Amino acid sequence: MRLINRHPDRPNRLFLVLLPFALLLFAYFMGSAQRLADNPNDKLLPSATQMVAAVDRLAFSEDKRSGKYLFWQDTSASLKRLGMGLGIAAVVGLCLGIAAGSLPLFGAPLSPLLTVLSMVPPLAILPILFISFGLGELSKVMLIVIGITPVLARDLEQRAREIPPELLIKAQTLGASTWTLILRVVLPHIMPRLLIALRLVLGSAWLFLIAAEAIASTDGLGYRIFLVRRYMAMDVILPYVAWITLLAWLMDLSLRQLARLCFPWYEGAKA
Amino acid sequence: MSDKTSSAFIQVNNVWQQYGDQVVLERLNLSIAEGEFCTLVGASGCGKSTFLRLLLGQERASRGKILLAGEPLAAEPDSSRGVVFQRYSVFPHLSVLDNVAIGLELPRSPLLGRLFGRAKREARDQAAQMLSKVGLGHALDKYPAQLSGGMQQRLAIAQALIMQPRVLLLDEPFGALDPGIRKDMHALLLDLWRETRLTVFMVTHDLSEGFSLGTRLLVFDKVRVDPHAPNAFGARITYDIPLNSDRRASRAAVEALPPHITGNLQPAV
Numbered sequence: 001m002r003l004i005n006r007h008p009d010r011p012n013r014l015f016l017v018l019l020p021f022a023l024l025l026f027a028y029f030m031g032s033a034q035r036l037a038d039n040p041n042d043k044l045l046p047s048a049t050q051m052v053a054a055v056d057r058l059a060f061s062e063d064k065r066s067g068k069y070l071f072w073q074d075t076s077a078s079l080k081r082l083g084m085g086l087g088i089a090a091v092v093g094l095c096l097g098i099a100a101g102s103l104p105l106f107g108a109p110l111s112p113l114l115t116v117l118s119m120v121p122p123l124a125i126l127p128i129l130f131i132s133f134g135l136g137e138l139s140k141v142m143l144i145v146i147g148i149t150p151v152l153a154r155d156l157e158q159r160a161r162e163i164p165p166e167l168l169i170k171a172q173t174l175g176a177s178t179w180t181l182i183l184r185v186v187l188p189h190i191m192p193r194l195l196i197a198l199r200l201v202l203g204s205a206w207l208f209l210i211a212a213e214a215i216a217s218t219d220g221l222g223y224r225i226f227l228v229r230r231y232m233a234m235d236v237i238l239p240y241v242a243w244i245t246l247l248a249w250l251m252d253l254s255l256r257q258l259a260r261l262c263f264p265w266y267e268g269a270k271a
Numbered sequence: 272m273s274d275k276t277s278s279a280f281i282q283v284n285n286v287w288q289q290y291g292d293q294v295v296l297e298r299l300n301l302s303i304a305e306g307e308f309c310t311l312v313g314a315s316g317c318g319k320s321t322f323l324r325l326l327l328g329q330e331r332a333s334r335g336k337i338l339l340a341g342e343p344l345a346a347e348p349d350s351s352r353g354v355v356f357q358r359y360s361v362f363p364h365l366s367v368l369d370n371v372a373i374g375l376e377l378p379r380s381p382l383l384g385r386l387f388g389r390a391k392r393e394a395r396d397q398a399a400q401m402l403s404k405v406g407l408g409h410a411l412d413k414y415p416a417q418l419s420g421g422m423q424q425r426l427a428i429a430q431a432l433i434m435q436p437r438v439l440l441l442d443e444p445f446g447a448l449d450p451g452i453r454k455d456m457h458a459l460l461l462d463l464w465r466e467t468r469l470t471v472f473m474v475t476h477d478l479s480e481g482f483s484l485g486t487r488l489l490v491f492d493k494v495r496v497d498p499h500a501p502n503a504f505g506a507r508i509t510y511d512i513p514l515n516s517d518r519r520a521s522r523a524a525v526e527a528l529p530p531h532i533t534g535n536l537q538p539a540v
Contacts, residue, residue: 164359169329171362172348174374174434180384184373188364265364265414 085144093152101160118150313491353431
Protein backbone atom coordinates (compact mmCIF):
# COMPACT_ATOMS: atom_id res chain seq x y z
CA MET A 1 0.00 0.00 0.00
CA ARG A 2 1.23 3.47 -0.81
CA LEU A 3 2.37 5.55 2.13
CA ILE A 4 -0.08 8.28 1.22
CA ASN A 5 -3.01 5.90 1.74
CA ARG A 6 -1.98 4.56 5.11
CA HIS A 7 -3.72 6.04 8.11
CA PRO A 8 -2.98 5.31 11.78
CA ASP A 9 -5.84 3.69 13.71
CA ARG A 10 -6.89 5.05 17.11
CA PRO A 11 -4.42 3.39 19.51
CA ASN A 12 -1.62 3.83 17.00
CA ARG A 13 -2.46 7.49 16.61
CA LEU A 14 -2.19 8.05 20.35
CA PHE A 15 1.14 6.25 20.36
CA LEU A 16 2.38 8.38 17.46
CA VAL A 17 1.21 11.57 19.18
CA LEU A 18 3.06 10.75 22.40
CA LEU A 19 6.17 9.31 20.78
CA PRO A 20 8.03 12.56 19.88
CA PHE A 21 7.33 14.03 23.33
CA ALA A 22 8.59 10.88 25.02
CA LEU A 23 11.69 10.86 22.82
CA LEU A 24 12.46 14.47 23.64
CA LEU A 25 12.11 13.89 27.38
CA PHE A 26 14.14 10.72 27.16
CA ALA A 27 16.96 12.44 25.27
CA TYR A 28 16.98 15.30 27.77
CA PHE A 29 17.10 13.16 30.89
CA MET A 30 19.70 10.85 29.37
CA GLY A 31 21.90 13.86 28.65
CA SER A 32 21.20 15.32 32.08
CA ALA A 33 22.10 12.08 33.88
CA GLN A 34 25.28 11.80 31.81
CA ARG A 35 26.46 15.31 32.61
CA LEU A 36 25.57 15.08 36.31
CA ALA A 37 27.47 11.81 36.56
CA ASP A 38 30.54 13.55 35.16
CA ASN A 39 30.10 16.69 37.28
CA PRO A 40 27.51 16.79 40.12
CA ASN A 41 27.66 20.62 40.09
CA ASP A 42 26.70 20.90 36.43
CA LYS A 43 24.03 23.59 35.93
CA LEU A 44 23.26 23.22 32.25
CA LEU A 45 20.96 20.21 32.24
CA PRO A 46 19.37 19.95 35.70
CA SER A 47 17.73 16.70 36.75
CA ALA A 48 14.04 16.28 37.46
CA THR A 49 14.59 16.42 41.23
CA GLN A 50 16.51 19.67 40.91
CA MET A 51 13.72 21.22 38.84
CA VAL A 52 11.04 19.96 41.25
CA ALA A 53 12.99 21.51 44.11
CA ALA A 54 13.21 24.82 42.25
CA VAL A 55 9.49 24.80 41.47
CA ASP A 56 8.73 23.94 45.09
CA ARG A 57 10.88 26.83 46.25
CA LEU A 58 9.24 29.34 43.91
CA ALA A 59 5.66 28.10 43.77
CA PHE A 60 4.91 26.51 47.12
CA SER A 61 7.00 28.38 49.67
CA GLU A 62 6.99 32.07 50.54
CA ASP A 63 9.78 34.23 49.24
CA LYS A 64 11.91 35.21 52.22
CA ARG A 65 12.24 38.83 51.13
CA SER A 66 8.75 39.69 49.91
CA GLY A 67 6.68 37.01 51.62
CA LYS A 68 4.98 36.17 48.33
CA TYR A 69 4.79 33.08 46.18
CA LEU A 70 6.93 34.27 43.30
CA PHE A 71 5.81 31.74 40.72
CA TRP A 72 2.13 32.64 41.06
CA GLN A 73 2.86 36.34 41.31
CA ASP A 74 4.85 36.15 38.08
CA THR A 75 2.09 34.15 36.41
CA SER A 76 -0.70 36.52 37.39
CA ALA A 77 1.30 39.61 36.42
CA SER A 78 2.14 38.16 33.01
CA LEU A 79 -1.37 36.88 32.33
CA LYS A 80 -2.85 40.25 33.28
CA ARG A 81 -0.61 42.04 30.79
CA LEU A 82 -1.22 39.46 28.11
CA GLY A 83 -4.98 39.47 28.67
CA MET A 84 -5.20 43.25 28.51
CA GLY A 85 -3.02 43.39 25.43
CA LEU A 86 -4.98 40.70 23.62
CA GLY A 87 -8.32 42.21 24.67
CA ILE A 88 -7.51 45.72 23.52
CA ALA A 89 -5.93 44.44 20.31
CA ALA A 90 -8.98 42.28 19.58
CA VAL A 91 -11.44 45.14 20.00
CA VAL A 92 -9.36 47.66 18.04
CA GLY A 93 -8.49 45.11 15.35
CA LEU A 94 -12.13 44.10 15.01
CA CYS A 95 -13.29 47.69 14.57
CA LEU A 96 -10.53 48.57 12.12
CA GLY A 97 -10.96 45.33 10.19
CA ILE A 98 -14.71 45.71 9.80
CA ALA A 99 -14.44 49.40 8.89
CA ALA A 100 -11.71 48.77 6.31
CA GLY A 101 -13.22 45.57 4.94
CA SER A 102 -16.86 46.42 4.59
CA LEU A 103 -17.02 50.20 4.10
CA PRO A 104 -15.16 51.23 0.93
CA LEU A 105 -14.96 54.86 2.04
CA PHE A 106 -13.13 53.79 5.21
CA GLY A 107 -11.13 51.09 3.48
CA ALA A 108 -9.53 53.54 1.02
CA PRO A 109 -7.51 55.40 3.67
CA LEU A 110 -7.25 52.59 6.26
CA SER A 111 -6.14 49.66 4.16
CA PRO A 112 -2.78 51.01 2.91
CA LEU A 113 -2.08 52.52 6.32
CA LEU A 114 -2.57 49.17 8.05
CA THR A 115 -0.34 47.48 5.50
CA VAL A 116 2.48 49.93 6.19
CA LEU A 117 1.98 49.92 9.97
CA SER A 118 2.08 46.14 10.12
CA MET A 119 5.57 46.29 8.59
CA VAL A 120 6.98 48.33 11.49
CA PRO A 121 8.92 45.86 13.68
CA PRO A 122 7.27 46.30 17.11
CA LEU A 123 10.45 45.51 19.04
CA ALA A 124 12.25 48.29 17.20
CA ILE A 125 9.84 50.83 18.64
CA LEU A 126 9.99 49.38 22.14
CA PRO A 127 12.35 52.19 23.27
CA ILE A 128 9.83 54.73 21.95
CA LEU A 129 7.15 53.05 24.04
CA PHE A 130 9.32 53.15 27.16
CA ILE A 131 10.12 56.81 26.52
CA SER A 132 6.54 57.85 25.86
CA PHE A 133 4.62 55.56 28.22
CA GLY A 134 7.21 55.17 30.96
CA LEU A 135 8.43 51.89 32.39
CA GLY A 136 5.08 50.94 33.97
CA GLU A 137 2.45 48.44 32.91
CA LEU A 138 1.18 50.64 30.09
CA SER A 139 4.24 50.33 27.90
CA LYS A 140 4.25 46.52 28.17
CA VAL A 141 0.58 46.25 27.28
CA MET A 142 1.07 48.76 24.47
CA LEU A 143 3.86 46.68 22.97
CA ILE A 144 1.52 43.70 22.70
CA VAL A 145 -1.28 45.88 21.31
CA ILE A 146 0.95 47.57 18.75
CA GLY A 147 2.53 44.28 17.81
CA ILE A 148 -0.61 42.31 17.03
CA THR A 149 -3.35 44.82 16.21
CA PRO A 150 -2.26 45.46 12.60
CA VAL A 151 -2.05 41.72 11.97
CA LEU A 152 -5.51 41.15 13.41
CA ALA A 153 -6.99 44.13 11.58
CA ARG A 154 -5.56 43.05 8.23
CA ASP A 155 -6.75 39.50 8.64
CA LEU A 156 -10.26 40.58 9.63
CA GLU A 157 -10.37 43.12 6.82
CA GLN A 158 -9.63 40.32 4.41
CA ARG A 159 -12.35 38.10 5.95
CA ALA A 160 -14.85 40.96 5.79
CA ARG A 161 -14.09 41.37 2.10
CA GLU A 162 -14.63 37.66 1.57
CA ILE A 163 -18.25 37.79 2.74
CA PRO A 164 -20.23 37.03 -0.42
CA PRO A 165 -21.68 40.30 -1.78
CA GLU A 166 -24.95 38.43 -2.27
CA LEU A 167 -25.40 38.29 1.50
CA LEU A 168 -24.84 42.02 1.89
CA ILE A 169 -27.34 42.76 -0.86
CA LYS A 170 -29.81 40.31 0.60
CA ALA A 171 -29.58 42.04 3.97
CA GLN A 172 -30.32 45.37 2.29
CA THR A 173 -33.41 43.95 0.62
CA LEU A 174 -34.46 42.80 4.09
CA GLY A 175 -34.37 46.38 5.30
CA ALA A 176 -30.93 46.63 6.88
CA SER A 177 -29.14 49.95 7.28
CA THR A 178 -25.34 50.10 7.13
CA TRP A 179 -25.19 49.87 10.91
CA THR A 180 -27.61 46.97 11.36
CA LEU A 181 -26.03 45.18 8.42
CA ILE A 182 -22.65 45.33 10.15
CA LEU A 183 -24.22 44.31 13.45
CA ARG A 184 -26.23 41.36 12.21
CA VAL A 185 -24.36 40.09 9.17
CA VAL A 186 -20.73 41.26 9.09
CA LEU A 187 -19.98 40.99 12.80
CA PRO A 188 -21.28 37.42 13.26
CA HIS A 189 -19.32 36.38 10.18
CA ILE A 190 -16.13 37.95 11.51
CA MET A 191 -16.33 36.82 15.14
CA PRO A 192 -15.29 33.17 14.65
CA ARG A 193 -12.51 34.41 12.42
CA LEU A 194 -11.39 36.77 15.17
CA LEU A 195 -10.99 33.81 17.52
CA ILE A 196 -8.93 31.96 14.92
CA ALA A 197 -6.79 35.03 14.30
CA LEU A 198 -6.24 35.42 18.04
CA ARG A 199 -5.02 31.83 18.21
CA LEU A 200 -2.55 32.55 15.44
CA VAL A 201 -1.14 35.72 17.05
CA LEU A 202 -0.90 34.15 20.51
CA GLY A 203 2.73 33.23 19.87
CA SER A 204 3.69 36.79 18.91
CA ALA A 205 1.79 38.17 21.89
CA TRP A 206 3.86 36.00 24.27
CA LEU A 207 7.02 37.04 22.44
CA PHE A 208 6.29 40.74 22.91
CA LEU A 209 5.29 40.19 26.53
CA ILE A 210 8.46 38.41 27.45
CA ALA A 211 10.61 40.89 25.57
CA ALA A 212 9.01 43.80 27.43
CA GLU A 213 9.27 42.04 30.78
CA ALA A 214 12.89 41.12 30.18
CA ILE A 215 13.84 44.76 29.65
CA ALA A 216 11.82 46.68 32.21
CA SER A 217 9.85 44.93 34.90
CA THR A 218 9.91 43.81 38.52
CA ASP A 219 7.77 40.71 38.12
CA GLY A 220 6.39 38.44 35.41
CA LEU A 221 7.42 35.16 33.87
CA GLY A 222 9.76 36.82 31.36
CA TYR A 223 11.31 38.96 34.07
CA ARG A 224 12.06 35.91 36.23
CA ILE A 225 13.67 33.96 33.40
CA PHE A 226 15.96 36.82 32.52
CA LEU A 227 16.73 37.49 36.19
CA VAL A 228 17.87 33.96 37.05
CA ARG A 229 19.81 33.73 33.79
CA ARG A 230 22.61 35.56 35.66
CA TYR A 231 23.00 32.57 37.96
CA MET A 232 22.64 30.08 35.12
CA ALA A 233 19.65 28.71 37.05
CA MET A 234 18.45 26.32 34.38
CA ASP A 235 16.45 24.49 37.06
CA VAL A 236 14.19 27.58 37.19
CA ILE A 237 14.29 28.57 33.53
CA LEU A 238 13.24 25.21 32.14
CA PRO A 239 10.11 24.80 34.33
CA TYR A 240 9.17 28.40 33.55
CA VAL A 241 9.47 27.77 29.82
CA ALA A 242 7.40 24.61 30.16
CA TRP A 243 4.81 26.54 32.18
CA ILE A 244 4.60 29.31 29.55
CA THR A 245 4.20 26.70 26.86
CA LEU A 246 1.43 25.01 28.82
CA LEU A 247 -0.36 28.31 29.40
CA ALA A 248 -0.14 29.24 25.71
CA TRP A 249 -1.39 25.82 24.70
CA LEU A 250 -4.32 26.06 27.11
CA MET A 251 -5.24 29.49 25.78
CA ASP A 252 -5.14 28.15 22.25
CA LEU A 253 -7.31 25.22 23.25
CA SER A 254 -9.87 27.36 25.03
CA LEU A 255 -10.12 29.78 22.10
CA ARG A 256 -10.77 26.82 19.83
CA GLN A 257 -13.44 25.43 22.16
CA LEU A 258 -15.00 28.87 22.47
CA ALA A 259 -15.24 29.16 18.69
CA ARG A 260 -16.84 25.74 18.45
CA LEU A 261 -19.29 26.53 21.24
CA CYS A 262 -20.34 30.01 20.13
CA PHE A 263 -20.32 29.51 16.36
CA PRO A 264 -21.53 26.00 15.65
CA TRP A 265 -22.50 27.04 12.12
CA TYR A 266 -18.96 28.10 11.23
CA GLU A 267 -17.38 24.73 10.41
CA GLY A 268 -20.49 23.66 8.53
CA ALA A 269 -20.55 26.81 6.48
CA LYS A 270 -17.01 26.24 5.27
CA ALA A 271 -17.88 22.93 3.65
CA MET B 272 -48.57 54.11 -26.36
CA SER B 273 -47.94 57.05 -24.04
CA ASP B 274 -51.09 56.18 -22.13
CA LYS B 275 -49.88 52.64 -21.69
CA THR B 276 -46.42 53.69 -20.48
CA SER B 277 -47.79 55.90 -17.75
CA SER B 278 -49.83 53.03 -16.33
CA ALA B 279 -47.03 50.46 -16.46
CA PHE B 280 -45.68 49.20 -13.15
CA ILE B 281 -42.10 49.01 -14.32
CA GLN B 282 -40.96 51.23 -17.13
CA VAL B 283 -37.56 50.80 -18.74
CA ASN B 284 -36.65 53.78 -20.93
CA ASN B 285 -33.74 53.49 -23.35
CA VAL B 286 -31.41 51.83 -20.83
CA TRP B 287 -27.75 51.18 -21.70
CA GLN B 288 -25.20 49.56 -19.50
CA GLN B 289 -21.50 49.59 -20.25
CA TYR B 290 -18.32 48.93 -18.31
CA GLY B 291 -15.51 50.95 -19.85
CA ASP B 292 -15.51 50.08 -23.54
CA GLN B 293 -17.66 47.03 -23.09
CA VAL B 294 -21.29 47.61 -23.90
CA VAL B 295 -23.42 44.97 -22.22
CA LEU B 296 -26.93 46.21 -22.75
CA GLU B 297 -28.15 48.70 -25.31
CA ARG B 298 -31.38 50.47 -25.99
CA LEU B 299 -33.66 48.51 -23.67
CA ASN B 300 -37.27 49.62 -23.70
CA LEU B 301 -39.87 47.72 -21.75
CA SER B 302 -43.04 48.29 -19.90
CA ILE B 303 -44.14 45.63 -17.46
CA ALA B 304 -47.55 45.43 -15.83
CA GLU B 305 -47.87 44.63 -12.14
CA GLY B 306 -48.21 40.92 -11.45
CA GLU B 307 -46.36 39.85 -14.60
CA PHE B 308 -44.06 36.80 -14.38
CA CYS B 309 -41.17 37.64 -16.69
CA THR B 310 -38.61 35.03 -17.53
CA LEU B 311 -35.30 36.25 -18.94
CA VAL B 312 -33.40 33.91 -21.21
CA GLY B 313 -30.40 34.22 -23.49
CA ALA B 314 -26.84 33.02 -24.00
CA SER B 315 -24.30 33.31 -21.19
CA GLY B 316 -22.86 36.78 -20.81
CA CYS B 317 -25.58 38.53 -22.76
CA GLY B 318 -26.67 40.78 -19.95
CA LYS B 319 -29.65 39.02 -18.36
CA SER B 320 -28.09 39.14 -14.91
CA THR B 321 -26.87 42.67 -15.53
CA PHE B 322 -30.44 43.70 -16.24
CA LEU B 323 -31.53 42.01 -13.03
CA ARG B 324 -28.84 43.88 -11.10
CA LEU B 325 -30.13 47.13 -12.58
CA LEU B 326 -33.63 46.29 -11.41
CA LEU B 327 -32.25 45.42 -7.98
CA GLY B 328 -30.37 48.70 -7.71
CA GLN B 329 -27.07 46.91 -7.28
CA GLU B 330 -25.81 48.78 -10.35
CA ARG B 331 -26.85 51.99 -12.03
CA ALA B 332 -27.58 52.20 -15.72
CA SER B 333 -24.99 54.13 -17.73
CA ARG B 334 -27.81 55.72 -19.69
CA GLY B 335 -31.57 55.73 -19.55
CA LYS B 336 -34.03 55.38 -16.71
CA ILE B 337 -35.97 52.68 -14.94
CA LEU B 338 -39.22 53.73 -13.28
CA LEU B 339 -40.95 51.68 -10.61
CA ALA B 340 -44.59 52.70 -10.24
CA GLY B 341 -43.78 56.01 -11.90
CA GLU B 342 -40.87 56.83 -9.60
CA PRO B 343 -37.18 56.47 -10.53
CA LEU B 344 -35.81 53.27 -9.08
CA ALA B 345 -33.87 53.66 -5.81
CA ALA B 346 -30.15 53.45 -6.61
CA GLU B 347 -29.45 50.84 -3.94
CA PRO B 348 -31.18 47.62 -2.90
CA ASP B 349 -34.11 48.13 -0.56
CA SER B 350 -37.07 46.24 0.82
CA SER B 351 -39.34 46.99 -2.13
CA ARG B 352 -37.47 44.42 -4.21
CA GLY B 353 -36.79 40.92 -2.96
CA VAL B 354 -34.06 38.77 -4.45
CA VAL B 355 -33.03 35.13 -4.60
CA PHE B 356 -29.59 34.28 -5.94
CA GLN B 357 -28.35 30.94 -7.15
CA ARG B 358 -25.95 30.70 -4.19
CA TYR B 359 -25.26 32.57 -0.94
CA SER B 360 -28.86 33.65 -0.66
CA VAL B 361 -29.31 32.78 3.00
CA PHE B 362 -27.32 33.70 6.10
CA PRO B 363 -25.22 30.73 7.22
CA HIS B 364 -24.95 32.03 10.79
CA LEU B 365 -28.70 32.13 11.44
CA SER B 366 -31.11 29.28 11.97
CA VAL B 367 -33.82 28.73 9.37
CA LEU B 368 -36.33 30.55 11.57
CA ASP B 369 -34.04 33.50 12.24
CA ASN B 370 -33.14 33.74 8.56
CA VAL B 371 -36.74 34.71 7.91
CA ALA B 372 -37.42 36.57 11.16
CA ILE B 373 -34.44 38.86 10.54
CA GLY B 374 -36.45 40.49 7.74
CA LEU B 375 -39.06 41.51 10.31
CA GLU B 376 -36.47 42.58 12.87
CA LEU B 377 -34.18 44.75 10.76
CA PRO B 378 -36.69 47.42 9.65
CA ARG B 379 -38.27 47.70 13.11
CA SER B 380 -35.11 48.01 15.15
CA PRO B 381 -32.77 50.58 13.58
CA LEU B 382 -30.43 50.59 16.58
CA LEU B 383 -29.73 46.94 17.35
CA GLY B 384 -31.28 45.21 14.35
CA ARG B 385 -33.05 42.75 16.61
CA LEU B 386 -36.27 42.55 18.58
CA PHE B 387 -36.83 41.31 22.12
CA GLY B 388 -39.63 39.84 24.16
CA ARG B 389 -43.11 39.86 22.70
CA ALA B 390 -42.14 41.60 19.49
CA LYS B 391 -39.53 38.93 18.88
CA ARG B 392 -42.01 36.11 19.54
CA GLU B 393 -44.49 37.67 17.13
CA ALA B 394 -41.84 38.04 14.45
CA ARG B 395 -40.84 34.41 14.92
CA ASP B 396 -44.45 33.22 14.76
CA GLN B 397 -44.95 35.13 11.55
CA ALA B 398 -41.71 33.72 10.15
CA ALA B 399 -42.73 30.19 11.14
CA GLN B 400 -46.02 30.61 9.27
CA MET B 401 -44.21 31.71 6.15
CA LEU B 402 -41.77 28.81 6.47
CA SER B 403 -44.52 26.21 6.78
CA LYS B 404 -46.00 27.68 3.62
CA VAL B 405 -42.82 26.90 1.68
CA GLY B 406 -42.60 23.45 3.29
CA LEU B 407 -39.87 24.13 5.85
CA GLY B 408 -42.06 23.96 8.95
CA HIS B 409 -40.13 20.93 10.21
CA ALA B 410 -36.65 22.48 9.93
CA LEU B 411 -36.98 25.73 11.88
CA ASP B 412 -34.00 25.17 14.16
CA LYS B 413 -31.54 23.90 11.56
CA TYR B 414 -28.73 25.91 10.09
CA PRO B 415 -28.74 26.42 6.31
CA ALA B 416 -25.64 24.24 5.92
CA GLN B 417 -27.73 21.32 7.19
CA LEU B 418 -30.32 21.80 4.42
CA SER B 419 -30.27 20.42 0.89
CA GLY B 420 -29.89 22.81 -2.03
CA GLY B 421 -33.61 22.81 -2.75
CA MET B 422 -34.51 23.49 0.87
CA GLN B 423 -32.02 26.35 0.98
CA GLN B 424 -33.73 27.94 -2.02
CA ARG B 425 -37.13 27.46 -0.38
CA LEU B 426 -35.71 29.27 2.60
CA ALA B 427 -34.36 32.06 0.39
CA ILE B 428 -37.79 32.47 -1.21
CA ALA B 429 -39.52 32.58 2.18
CA GLN B 430 -36.96 35.12 3.34
CA ALA B 431 -37.64 37.35 0.33
CA LEU B 432 -41.43 37.05 0.59
CA ILE B 433 -41.66 37.90 4.32
CA MET B 434 -40.85 41.47 3.31
CA GLN B 435 -43.92 41.54 1.04
CA PRO B 436 -41.90 43.08 -1.78
CA ARG B 437 -43.65 44.36 -4.90
CA VAL B 438 -40.99 42.86 -7.13
CA LEU B 439 -39.23 39.53 -6.78
CA LEU B 440 -35.96 39.07 -8.65
CA LEU B 441 -34.64 35.56 -9.18
CA ASP B 442 -31.15 35.02 -10.59
CA GLU B 443 -31.03 31.43 -11.81
CA PRO B 444 -32.54 30.31 -8.51
CA PHE B 445 -32.88 26.66 -9.48
CA GLY B 446 -29.78 26.36 -11.65
CA ALA B 447 -27.96 24.13 -9.16
CA LEU B 448 -30.88 21.83 -8.33
CA ASP B 449 -31.81 18.33 -9.50
CA PRO B 450 -34.55 18.12 -12.15
CA GLY B 451 -37.06 16.53 -9.75
CA ILE B 452 -36.50 19.12 -7.04
CA ARG B 453 -36.62 21.81 -9.66
CA LYS B 454 -40.11 20.72 -10.61
CA ASP B 455 -41.27 20.98 -6.98
CA MET B 456 -39.76 24.43 -6.79
CA HIS B 457 -41.62 25.50 -9.95
CA ALA B 458 -44.90 24.42 -8.39
CA LEU B 459 -44.06 26.26 -5.16
CA LEU B 460 -43.08 29.42 -6.98
CA LEU B 461 -46.24 29.43 -9.11
CA ASP B 462 -48.38 28.88 -6.00
CA LEU B 463 -46.78 31.80 -4.24
CA TRP B 464 -47.03 33.96 -7.33
CA ARG B 465 -50.75 33.19 -7.62
CA GLU B 466 -51.34 34.11 -3.99
CA THR B 467 -49.56 37.45 -4.04
CA ARG B 468 -49.61 40.35 -6.44
CA LEU B 469 -45.92 39.89 -7.06
CA THR B 470 -44.16 40.96 -10.19
CA VAL B 471 -41.46 38.38 -10.85
CA PHE B 472 -38.31 38.61 -12.94
CA MET B 473 -36.48 35.33 -13.28
CA VAL B 474 -33.21 34.76 -15.10
CA THR B 475 -32.83 31.20 -16.31
CA HIS B 476 -30.63 29.12 -18.58
CA ASP B 477 -33.35 26.55 -18.95
CA LEU B 478 -35.51 27.52 -21.91
CA SER B 479 -38.32 25.11 -21.02
CA GLU B 480 -38.38 26.54 -17.51
CA GLY B 481 -38.68 29.99 -19.02
CA PHE B 482 -41.59 28.93 -21.21
CA SER B 483 -43.49 26.94 -18.60
CA LEU B 484 -43.24 29.44 -15.74
CA GLY B 485 -43.46 32.86 -17.30
CA THR B 486 -46.37 34.93 -18.47
CA ARG B 487 -43.86 36.81 -20.54
CA LEU B 488 -40.60 35.58 -22.00
CA LEU B 489 -37.84 38.09 -22.72
CA VAL B 490 -34.98 36.90 -24.92
CA PHE B 491 -31.70 38.79 -24.67
CA ASP B 492 -29.39 38.66 -27.66
CA LYS B 493 -26.86 40.74 -29.53
CA VAL B 494 -28.35 42.11 -32.73
CA ARG B 495 -25.19 43.71 -33.99
CA VAL B 496 -21.83 42.01 -33.82
CA ASP B 497 -18.57 43.53 -34.99
CA PRO B 498 -16.02 40.71 -35.22
CA HIS B 499 -13.18 43.22 -34.83
CA ALA B 500 -14.65 44.78 -31.70
CA PRO B 501 -16.73 42.14 -29.97
CA ASN B 502 -17.51 44.46 -27.07
CA ALA B 503 -18.71 47.40 -29.13
CA PHE B 504 -22.34 46.38 -29.18
CA GLY B 505 -24.53 45.16 -26.38
CA ALA B 506 -27.51 42.86 -26.14
CA ARG B 507 -31.10 43.89 -26.63
CA ILE B 508 -34.37 42.19 -26.06
CA THR B 509 -34.91 40.41 -29.33
CA TYR B 510 -38.11 38.55 -28.51
CA ASP B 511 -40.84 39.54 -26.09
CA ILE B 512 -43.34 36.69 -26.03
CA PRO B 513 -46.56 36.66 -24.01
CA LEU B 514 -47.12 33.19 -22.54
CA ASN B 515 -49.56 31.16 -20.48
CA SER B 516 -52.39 33.58 -21.04
CA ASP B 517 -54.71 31.11 -19.29
CA ARG B 518 -52.76 31.52 -16.07
CA ARG B 519 -52.76 35.25 -16.34
CA ALA B 520 -56.52 35.15 -16.81
CA SER B 521 -57.08 32.66 -14.00
CA ARG B 522 -55.05 34.79 -11.68
CA ALA B 523 -57.23 37.76 -12.45
CA ALA B 524 -60.27 35.58 -11.84
CA VAL B 525 -58.96 34.36 -8.48
CA GLU B 526 -58.42 37.94 -7.44
CA ALA B 527 -62.04 38.67 -8.26
CA LEU B 528 -63.33 35.83 -6.04
CA PRO B 529 -64.65 36.59 -2.57
CA PRO B 530 -62.10 35.83 0.15
CA HIS B 531 -64.00 32.98 1.89
CA ILE B 532 -63.68 30.88 -1.25
CA THR B 533 -60.03 31.57 -1.93
CA GLY B 534 -59.30 30.66 1.70
CA ASN B 535 -55.69 29.64 1.86
CA LEU B 536 -54.93 31.63 -1.26
CA GLN B 537 -54.71 34.84 0.73
CA PRO B 538 -51.65 36.96 0.03
CA ALA B 539 -48.72 35.90 2.11
CA VAL B 540 -48.72 37.10 5.73
